Amino acid sequence: VLFDKLMRVGLESAWSLVTAEGYPQNFINELTPLKSNMRMVGRARTMRYLPNRKDVREKLYSAGPQLNYKSAEEAQPGDVLVFDAGGETRAGVSGGVTTVRFLVRGGAGLVIDGAMRDVPELEAMHLQVYMRRGHAASVSPIQMSVDYQVPVRIGDVTVIPGDILVGETHGILVIPAEIAERVADKALEHDAQEEFQ
Numbered sequence: 001v002l003f004d005k006l007m008r009v010g011l012e013s014a015w016s017l018v019t020a021e022g023y024p025q026n027f028i029n030e031l032t033p034l035k036s037n038m039r040m041v042g043r044a045r046t047m048r049y050l051p052n053r054k055d056v057r058e059k060l061y062s063a064g065p066q067l068n069y070k071s072a073e074e075a076q077p078g079d080v081l082v083f084d085a086g087g088e089t090r091a092g093v094s095g096g097v098t099t100v101r102f103l104v105r106g107g108a109g110l111v112i113d114g115a116m117r118d119v120p121e122l123e124a125m126h127l128q129v130y131m132r133r134g135h136a137a138s139v140s141p142i143q144m145s146v147d148y149q150v151p152v153r154i155g156d157v158t159v160i161p162g163d164i165l166v167g168e169t170h171g172i173l174v175i176p177a178e179i180a181e182r183v184a185d186k187a188l189e190h191d192a193q194e195e196f197q
Helices: 004-006 011-020 055-062 069-076 096-104 119-124 177-196
Strands: 038-051 079-092 109-116 128-131 144-147 153-156 155-158 164-168 171-175
Touching: 004 038, 004 164, 011 055, 011 144, 011 164, 011 171, 011 177, 038 069, 038 109, 038 153, 055 144, 069 079, 069 096, 069 144, 079 144, 079 153, 096 119, 096 177, 109 119, 109 153
Parallel strands: 038 079, 079 109, 109 128
Antiparallel strands: 038 144, 038 164, 153 155, 164 171
């Protein structure tokens, strides 16, 4: 129900309400949406990447699968995978095959402060993708996935797991989960009033 409401709210009225609640730095506009005119609404599932370092990588990667696989496998319907890759565009954090798995699990979108592989495949899928740009290379040897479901930085915004994301052509509004219902209701009221005027 919340996601349905957020599919209809005006991003500007929602933004002003989020700001009024004390979150003025919650709009991401550094990334480009892959599809024009496709709204994205979902719940953040976060990952953090760092520049590659052999000793750390060996320890992390021997402990289990890389986080792009893990997050796709554990995704719940309505999740948006959020990759903090520090703006790195010389390596893709994930690609087509893993994204298909994420889509089958009910995934709603991808937000990448960095690059993705298989961009033509992603364009053909029914989900929105925000990223800096595409790249043919995989994540190694440039980067490694280090943290899962932790606060991350995307552009100039802190995103925490469970935040509600509303994406439009011009950017993504990050709404803390505890105020999302209130913001959605008030924004719809405001939009209705404006339409009437």
